[in-house]
Amino acid sequence: MPKWLKKSLVILITTLTFGTVAPPAYLLAENNDGKQTTNFTDNSIIETTIIENIEKDSKEEFLQLATFMAKEQSFEKFGPKIALVIEDEFTEVILPKMEEVIASLAEQFDETEMNYLAISEKPTGGNSEKIFHIYSTETGKDIVRFHVRKDRPPLEGYYFNFHYHTMHDNFQQHHMLGSIYWSKNTPPKWMN
Known part of the structure; x- marks a missing residue:
């Protein structure tokens, strides 16, 4: 294994x-x-x-584990207060897009390189953006970073903006996954 x-x-x-x-x-x-x-x-x-007994190639194993961890770490980051409100929309809209990004990432690596991919262990709490990162254990460098931030457009209330960054542009560009509306009230801090 x-x-x-x-x-x-x-x-x-x-x-x-x-x-x-x-x-x-x-x-x-x-x-x-x-x-x-x-x-x-x-x-x-x-x-x-x-x-x-997963009897598939390492790409399939990685995809299964990564999509499971994406959901688990996202809900850990949300905490019970936020998860209760956005759970359905996250599962229906954002999570499938995360899975697509992870699948396209897996296509960029051969079987040997897949053995060196890992998923960060803990999302960050408070007001920081990190949900999880996929990185190379061989180099220690991030490959893709999944984040969520709280946006507040004028007169609209709060939104959770889900996006990711890749190593291909040195993590500069935001690649949108989608936004989920919270309410006009300030959302609690992450992991609360």
């Missing part, structure tokens, strides 16, 4: 169970010429609900 998939599954399981179940040993072990070592030093407890 690719290293990025193991790490992502450990993070996913931890997030889903709020740390209540121990991780399976096969996700924590690294195979180094026959020697088994663990690189998991955190005592976090994790659930064992895992995407089992």
Whole structure:
């Protein structure tokens, strides 16, 4: 199993169970010429609900995991107050566009390069924009960044502007995914 998939599954399981179940040993072990070592030093407890026996190529595995993580990290960023209001519209409008961007990203890499792609572990709270980034574990550099910001056009109220940035233009241009209306009232901070 690719290293990025193991790490992502450990993070996913931890997030889903709020740390209540121990991780399976096969996700924590690294195979180094026959020697088994663990690189998991955190005592976090994790659930064992895992995407089992995915028998597809690494691009398909990456797409499945990335789209799942996109939804999970987005809702973690929203927090319960915001998620309650925008959940349906996000799932119907924004999430499919995120999936399209991730799929087009996967087409740019060969099977070997896919093994080095990873998804950032935590969205940022407060007023910052980061939902998640996809980066290369080989170079440590971001490839695509998914963000959301709060916009307030005059006399219209607040909108959540979903967009992404790519390494191709040095993360300068905003590529729109869409906007969701909040209300005229100020929205709470992210992750609240």
